[in-house]
Every structure is written in C-alpha cells, then in structure tokens.
Amino acid sequence: MELRVIGIAPPVTALAATLGGAILVIAMHATGAGAEHLDIAAGAALAGFAPLGTAVAASSIVGRDSGAELVMTSTVYRRVLFLRVGLVVVPAALVTLVDAVVFRALNAWPVGQGTDGYVLVWAPPMLWLVALAMLLAIGLRSPGAASGLIGGIWVAQELMRQDIMKNTVLRAQYLFMGIDTKVPAHEWTVNRIALSAVGVAVVVAVGLLLGRPERFVGSDAA
Amino acid sequence: MTAVLERTAPPATAQGDWWAKTVAAARYEYLMQVRRPAVWVVVLALIGLRCTSPYPDFDDSTTALPKLVADWAGNFIMLCPIGVGAVLADRVRREARLGLNDLLTSTPTGIGPRLWGKAIGAGAATTTPVAVAWVVLLGYLTARRGAGAIPVGLAAFAAILLPGLVFVVACSVTVPYLTGPVPYRIGLFGYWFWGNMLGPRFGILTPAGTPFEANGEYPAGAWFHGMLFDARQRGIVPTGVEAVLSVAFLLLMALAALVITQLVLTRRSPS
Numbered sequence: 001m002e003l004r005v006i007g008i009a010p011p012v013t014a015l016a017a018t019l020g021g022a023i024l025v026i027a028m029h030a031t032g033a034g035a036e037h038l039d040i041a042a043g044a045a046l047a048g049f050a051p052l053g054t055a056v057a058a059s060s061i062v063g064r065d066s067g068a069e070l071v072m073t074s075t076v077y078r079r080v081l082f083l084r085v086g087l088v089v090v091p092a093a094l095v096t097l098v099d100a101v102v103f104r105a106l107n108a109w110p111v112g113q114g115t116d117g118y119v120l121v122w123a124p125p126m127l128w129l130v131a132l133a134m135l136l137a138i139g140l141r142s143p144g145a146a147s148g149l150i151g152g153i154w155v156a157q158e159l160m161r162q163d164i165m166k167n168t169v170l171r172a173q174y175l176f177m178g179i180d181t182k183v184p185a186h187e188w189t190v191n192r193i194a195l196s197a198v199g200v201a202v203v204v205a206v207g208l209l210l211g212r213p214e215r216f217v218g219s220d221a222a
Numbered sequence: 223m224t225a226v227l228e229r230t231a232p233p234a235t236a237q238g239d240w241w242a243k244t245v246a247a248a249r250y251e252y253l254m255q256v257r258r259p260a261v262w263v264v265v266l267a268l269i270g271l272r273c274t275s276p277y278p279d280f281d282d283s284t285t286a287l288p289k290l291v292a293d294w295a296g297n298f299i300m301l302c303p304i305g306v307g308a309v310l311a312d313r314v315r316r317e318a319r320l321g322l323n324d325l326l327t328s329t330p331t332g333i334g335p336r337l338w339g340k341a342i343g344a345g346a347a348t349t350t351p352v353a354v355a356w357v358v359l360l361g362y363l364t365a366r367r368g369a370g371a372i373p374v375g376l377a378a379f380a381a382i383l384l385p386g387l388v389f390v391v392a393c394s395v396t397v398p399y400l401t402g403p404v405p406y407r408i409g410l411f412g413y414w415f416w417g418n419m420l421g422p423r424f425g426i427l428t429p430a431g432t433p434f435e436a437n438g439e440y441p442a443g444a445w446f447h448g449m450l451f452d453a454r455q456r457g458i459v460p461t462g463v464e465a466v467l468s469v470a471f472l473l474l475m476a477l478a479a480l481v482i483t484q485l486v487l488t489r490r491s492p493s
Contacts, residue, residue, distance in 0.1 A: 013405045020412075028426075037425035053408050060404040144403065145260035148308030151411040152268040152301045159300060159419065163275040 006084050010057040014092035017053020021045025022099045029106050042103040043110035043179030046096060046122040051175070052154050054092040055129035058085050059146040062137035077213035089130055096122050112182040124192045125175040127199035129154070134206045173198065243331045247339020248346070255313065255347035264305040265351035272301045278449045282366050290367075291374045292448025294359060295382040298352065299437050300419075303390040306348045307410045310394035311403035313344045333487045337395070341480055345391035352387065353379070378446060381465075382438035385472040389436050392476030396483040421452040431456040433468035440468035 003011075025041050033041070061084045100118045103109055113121060129150060137146035157164065157175050164170040172194035177183055183191075255261060276297045280290055317323050326336065356379055363371040390410070398406040417429045418437040429435050431452030442448030444465035453460055460468075 009402045009404045013408055016405065017408055017412075024426075033425055040424065041426070049412070052411060056408050056411070057404060140260050140263060142258075142260040142309075142312075144309045144312040144407075145264045147404075147407045148264040148305040149267060151304045151308060151407065151414075152264075152271060154411065155304060155415055155419070156268075156271050156301055158415070159272070160275050160277075 002080070002084050003087055006061050006087060010060050010088045011091060013060075014054040014057035014088050015095055017057075018045075018050040018092050018095045018099060020053075021049035022102065025099075025103055025106070025108050029108055035107075038106075038108040039110055040180050042106075042108040043121065043176070046100055046103070046110075047125050047176050047179055048154070048158075050092065050096040050099070050122055051126035051129045052151070054089055054126055055133040055150050056147040057088045057092070058130045059133035059137040059150065060143045061085060061088065062134065062141075062143050062146070072213045078207055078210035081210055082207075085130070085134065089126070093123070093126065096126070110179050112178060120192050121178075124195035124199065127203075128173075128175065128195045131199045131202035131206065135202050135209070138206060138209050240332075240335060243335035244338045244342070247331060247335050248343035249339075251313070251340050251343030252347045253343075255310075255344040256350055258309070261309050261348055262351050264309055265302050265348065266355060268301040268305045269298055269352065269355050272297050282363070286447065287363075287367055287370060287374055288378075288446040289448055291363065291371065291378045292382060292442040292446030294363075295378045295438060295446075296442055296448055298356065299383055299386055302352055303386055303436070304411060304414055306352070306387060307390045307394040307414075308407050310344055310348050310391060311398045311406050311410075313340060314395055314398040314403065327491065333491055334484050337484050337487065338480065341392060341395045344395065345388070348391065349384075349387050352383065356383070374446075378442075381441040381445060381469065382448075385441075385469045386436040386438050389472040389476045392479045396479045399483060399487070419452075421455040423455055428452075431458065433460070433464050434471055435468070436472055438468075441465040 021041075022045060025038065025045050028038055028041055061081065097118065100121065104118070110117065110121060132153070133146050133150045136149050137143045140146055140149075154175070161174070161176070164174050171177075171187075172191055174191060175195070177191040178188050276294070278293060280293050282290065285293075317326055356375065360371055360375040363375065394406070394410070397409070401409065414436075416426070418435050419430060420426060420428050421430050422428065431439070431454075433440050435452065439448075439450060439453055440460040443450045443453060444460040444462050450459070458464075
C-alpha cells in the first residue's frame with residue numbers, strides 16, 4: 001500500500017545509483033583499469049553514489065500525499081513517513097552491502113579498509129545524507145529544494161576537501177574519508193562515529209518535527 | 223491562468239501569435255517560480271557555500287581584474303547549477319500533477335509556447351538569484367577596483383556563467399518529461415560531478431577539461447585568463463575558437479533539447 005503511494009521512482013532511483021556505481025566498477029575491472037583507479041572507484045560507488053541516490057530518493061517522499069489531512073487524521077504520520085523512507089533505504093542498503101562484498105572479491109577496495117568496511121564505508125554516509133535530506137525536505141517543505149541542497153553539499157564535500165580536512169569539526173563530518181587516501185585508524189573511527197551520531201541526532205530531530213505533521217499540508221511536492 | 227489567456231489575444235500573425243503566447247507563458251512561469259522561497263534558499267546557499275572558501279587563492283586588490291572576475295565566476299558555477307536544476311525539475315510535471323493538462327490543452331496556447339515559456343520564464347526566475355548574487359559581487363569589486371569591474375563582470379556573466387546555466391535549465395525542463403524529477407536529479411548531480419569535476423587523472427572517460435564541459439572553464443581561460451583545472455590536466459590552454467566552440471555547444475544542446483521535446487510532446491498530444 002505505502003509502496004503504491006510513494007511510487008516506483010524513489011526506490012528505483014536509489015537502487016539505480018547503487019547499481020550504477022557497481023556497474024562502473026565492474027566495467028573498469030573488466031577493462032583492466034589500474035588498481036589505484038579501481039580502489040577509488042569502488043570507494044566512490046560505496047561512499048558516494050549509493051548514499052547520494054538513497055538520500056535524494058528519500059527526500060522525494062515528503063509531501064506526496066495529496067490528501068495529507070486524511071492520512072493525519074487516521075494514523076500517526078511519523079510512522080507512515082518513516083515506513084515509506086524504509087521502503088527506499090532498506091533495499092538500497094542491502095544492495096550496497098552486496099556491492100561491497102563483490103568489490104572486495106574483485107580486489108577493488110579502498111586502501112586500508114578491513115572487513116568492517118563492508119558496512120562502515122557506506123552506512124554512516126548514507127545515514128548522514130538520508131537524515132539531512134529528510135530534515136531539509138521537511139524544513140523547506142520542498143523535496144526539490146532538499147535534493148538540490150543535498151546534491152550541492154555532496155559535491156562540495158569533494159570540491160572543498162582540502163579546506164574540510166584542515167578543520168577538525170568538518171573533518172569529522174567528511175563523507176569520503178579514506179576513499180582516496182589512507183587515513184590513521186583513530187581518525188577513521190572518529191569520523192565514522194561522528195557521522196553516525198549526527199545522522200542519529202538528525203533522525204531524532206526529524207521525528208520531533210513529524211510530531212507536527214500539519215507542517216506538510218500545502219508542501220511543494222515533486 | 224486568466225492572465226495568460228488574456229495576454230495571448232489578439233493574434234496579428236501566426237509568428238506574432240506564437241511569440242505573444244510564449245511571452246505570456248514565460249511571464250507567468252517567471253512570476254510563479256521567482257516567488258518560491260526554496261529557489262532563493264537553495265541557489266544562494268550553494269553559491270554561499272562555495273564562496274566560503276573560494277579557489278584559487280586570489281587577492282582582490284592585486285589580481286588582474288579579468289582573472290579575478292573569471293575566478294569568481296568559476297566559484298559561482300561550481301555548485302549553483304545543481305540547485306538550479308534540482309528546483310526546476312519540479313516544474314515539468316506540475317500541470318499533470320495538478321490535473322491541469324486537459325484544461326491547458328483546451329486553451330489556444332499550444333504545447334510549444336507552454337514549453338518555451340516554461341524554459342524561458344522558470345529558467346530566468348531560477349537564475350535570478352544567481353544574477354542578484356553576481357550583482358552584489360560586482361558592487362563589492364567596483365568599490366574595491368573601480369567601475370572597470372562592471373563591464374568585465376557583465377561579460378564574464380554572459381560568457382562563463384550563462385551558457386552552462388542555459389544548458390542546465392534546458393535539460394531540467396525537458397529531460398524530466400522522460401525520467402521524472404527524482405531520477406533526473408540524481409542524473410544531474412552525477413553528470414555535473416563527472417562531466418565538470420572528474421578530471422582525466424582519475425582514468426575515467428569524461429568531458430571535463432574539454433570544450434564540451436559546462437562549467438565555463440574554456441571561456442574563462444581563453445578570454446579572461448582565469449584559472450584552469452581539468453583543461454590544465456589535459457595540457458590544454460584554451461584558444462578563443464575553442465571557447466566559442468564550448469559556448470556554442472552548450473547553447474546548441476539546449477536548443478536541441480527543447481526542440482526535440484516540443485516535437486515529441488506535439489506528437490503525443492491528442493489534439
């Protein structure tokens with residue numbers, strides 16, 4: 001039922017981003033790309049494409065009810081929205097996990113990452129981006145605006161990498177840590193914990209905002 | 223809606239009639255889009271985000287004015303097309319979402335004027351925050367460097383920023399007809415990163431650093447001696463001819479996207 005409401009586009013978009021990254025890595029492997037390029041591509045697919053696609057897809061779910069008032073009167077809207085986001089995020093996360101296993105088997109793996117990288121390379125960035133996308137979509141009442149900002153932040157993280165890495169606070173929120181260069185273990189751990197902590201905090205904030213679902217009435221749906 | 227219909231009559235000639243309808247649709251689309259707070263928030267936030275740490279390092283007081291202006295333009299265009307495209311993609315299926323397609327089809331305004339009106343009007347509205355931010359910057363540069371910053375700034379806006387924005391606008395009001403807005407946005411973000419920032423050193427085939435990129439690097443380098451990024455990785459110093467090719471390519475691609483979409487939509491139309 002909820003899948004019918006959100007439509008096929010959001011889950012397919014999230015999966016397409018994840019699978020697109022996998023196809024790129026497999027194609028590079030098949031065409032004999034250098035080990036260094038292959039490792040970076042695998043890291044970018046896991047920590048870059050998959051979280052971005054999932055976040056943009058998740059943000060598009062906000063404001064989809066043309067009769068939102070009816071939904072709010074008959075059920076807890078927070079639960080409905082989180083369920084819908086789950087329908088996008090869970091399949092994308094499972095496919096990304098499979099991607100990670102395949103990449104490791106192909107020896108296309110970010111430098112210095114161990115077995116914990118199967119999850120930690122992509123899950124904290126995905127949580128961070130999805131949570132932020134939801135918060136922006138609700139705050140701005142516009143999925144389009146939220147996805148624009150998320151896309152911009154995602155590109156800016158790579159574009160402004162040198163400045164981000166110079167700042168202790170921003171470095172802890174860097175999504176692509178350890179993808180193209182090996183970083184000390186403690187720095188990697190701090191980054192993963194900080195990303196996850198901020199992601200969880202933002203999810204809590206989203207839950208609190210969803211306590212007032214009337215904010216969605218008249219939202220600028222896409 | 224009433225305003226659109228009123229402004230389309232009376233037709234003088236077929237061409238004049240088409241133009242009047244397009245202008246009316248563009249005006250209406252502009253007013254709708256420019257009043258959306260999300261448009262201003264997203265575009266200005268992305269420009270602001272990049273300008274918190276502009277690159278390359280330049281000194282406002284000593285760097286040659288054309289290079290200074292070109293490097294600022296380069297900073298502007300790195301992120302803002304992402305926001306422009308993301309918020310514009312909503313407009314494409316808006317009429318269908320609101321159930322207005324049948325009503326609009328019954329009006330004298332055909333598919334062509336509506337599509338071109340949307341591209342011109344909504345596109346101009348979405349690039350208005352970019353223009354406003356650029357005017358503010360030119361005001362600052364004029365205060366520091368004198369009135370010479372104004373003509374250079376206007377030329378840089380037209381040559382470096384506008385072609386890429388026109389290209390993104392045209393794609394954003396046409397491609398979502400085929401893909402829907404959500405997949406389009408992902409495609410846009412991926413394209414912008416791959417096609418404009420992922421230089422050849424990463425070993426992936428990319429237009430970045432060629433005349434076919436959309437970030438204005440060629441006109442900036444050739445005409446304003448601005449900083450080169452991906453073109454430098456390819457060992458290229460763009461010439462004036464290559465800059466013309468780059469601008470022409472973007473404008474022609476934008477034109478092609480709109481013309482093809484108009485043809486497809488006209489064929490699909492039941493009337």
